[in-house]
Amino acid sequence: MSDPPFCLSALERRAYAQDGFFIRSGVFAEDEIDDIRDAVECCAARASAAAAGGRTYQIDGNVYCEASGATIQFEHAPGTNTVRVIEPFHHLDERIDRLIDDPRLVDPMRGLLDEVEISLFTDKLNLKRPGAGSRFRWHQDSPYWAHFFPDVERLPNAMLSIDDATEVNGCLRVIRGSHRRGMLLGLEGEGRLGSLFTDPTHFDASLQVPVVMSAGNLLFFSPSVVHGSEPNDSTEQRRALIFTYQPGAGRMFKVDAKRLAGR
Numbered sequence: 001m002s003d004p005p006f007c008l009s010a011l012e013r014r015a016y017a018q019d020g021f022f023i024r025s026g027v028f029a030e031d032e033i034d035d036i037r038d039a040v041e042c043c044a045a046r047a048s049a050a051a052a053g054g055r056t057y058q059i060d061g062n063v064y065c066e067a068s069g070a071t072i073q074f075e076h077a078p079g080t081n082t083v084r085v086i087e088p089f090h091h092l093d094e095r096i097d098r099l100i101d102d103p104r105l106v107d108p109m110r111g112l113l114d115e116v117e118i119s120l121f122t123d124k125l126n127l128k129r130p131g132a133g134s135r136f137r138w139h140q141d142s143p144y145w146a147h148f149f150p151d152v153e154r155l156p157n158a159m160l161s162i163d164d165a166t167e168v169n170g171c172l173r174v175i176r177g178s179h180r181r182g183m184l185l186g187l188e189g190e191g192r193l194g195s196l197f198t199d200p201t202h203f204d205a206s207l208q209v210p211v212v213m214s215a216g217n218l219l220f221f222s223p224s225v226v227h228g229s230e231p232n233d234s235t236e237q238r239r240a241l242i243f244t245y246q247p248g249a250g251r252m253f254k255v256d257a258k259r260l261a262g263r
């Protein structure tokens with residue numbers, strides 16, 4: 001008997017354990033991706049509109065705003081109002097909320113967590129706009145989350161690419177196998193958030209893999225794999241949705257509520 005379509009294959013399980021990531025190609029069809037792009041732009045427009053009345057602050061020279069139940073991060077160029085990241089964003093459009101329950105996300109996550117009951121931990125919309133999308137410095141997600149969720153290895157990520165992600169438009173890059181070394185030291189003396197960026201002397205950058213993906217592909221990756229990306233200097237969008245799941249029915253990272261997945 002063959003495996004149900006969305007469960008983990010032995011190869012995927014091994015890749016996640018050894019490399020810290022694996023890719024599934026052609027998971028979402030072109031018409032579905034069109035609809036998700038539309039939903040994403042609705043979220044971005046809602047967040048931008050809400051930011052006008054939100055609480056704005058700066059960290060290390062970068063501008064953030066708390067509005068509409070989300071943390072909105074703006075691009076790094078001075079004076080810009082281009083949105084870079086929205087976390088969380090699933091509540092800004094019901095089509096995104098529904099994705100949290102999609103078996104193409106939930107079933108592999110159940111496999112990675114070895115749990116039937118799983119819930120959303122957090123979700124991010126990364127909008128790398130043409131010519132404006134800035135780089136993400138090397139980091140692991142685990143140091144961001146460890147204070148809130150000590151069993152931090154059990155927070156796998158699924159990244160859905162809704163544009164073709166290439167080396168030219170700043171695709172994600174991962175350091176193969178880096179998750180196996182646990183939480184690595186951060187940069188000291190580089191502002192308030194410096195310690196959350198991985199010190200490049202503590203991993204081997206030659207092991208980096210550019211995660212080139214077509215729209216509709218899914219990347220599953222460990223919260224401890226070192227990852228980052230280059231700016232988008234191209235004329236093409238590079239937008240991605242990241243959903244992070246947790247075992248059981250836990251509270252979400254930035255929201256005082258629970259969101260069971262695959263109900």
Ligand SMILES: O=C(O)CCC(=O)C(=O)O
Nearest residue numbers: 124126136172227228229
């Ligand atoms: O979208 C990217 O290029 C990087 C995303 C990322 O590292 C993150 O959201 O933690």
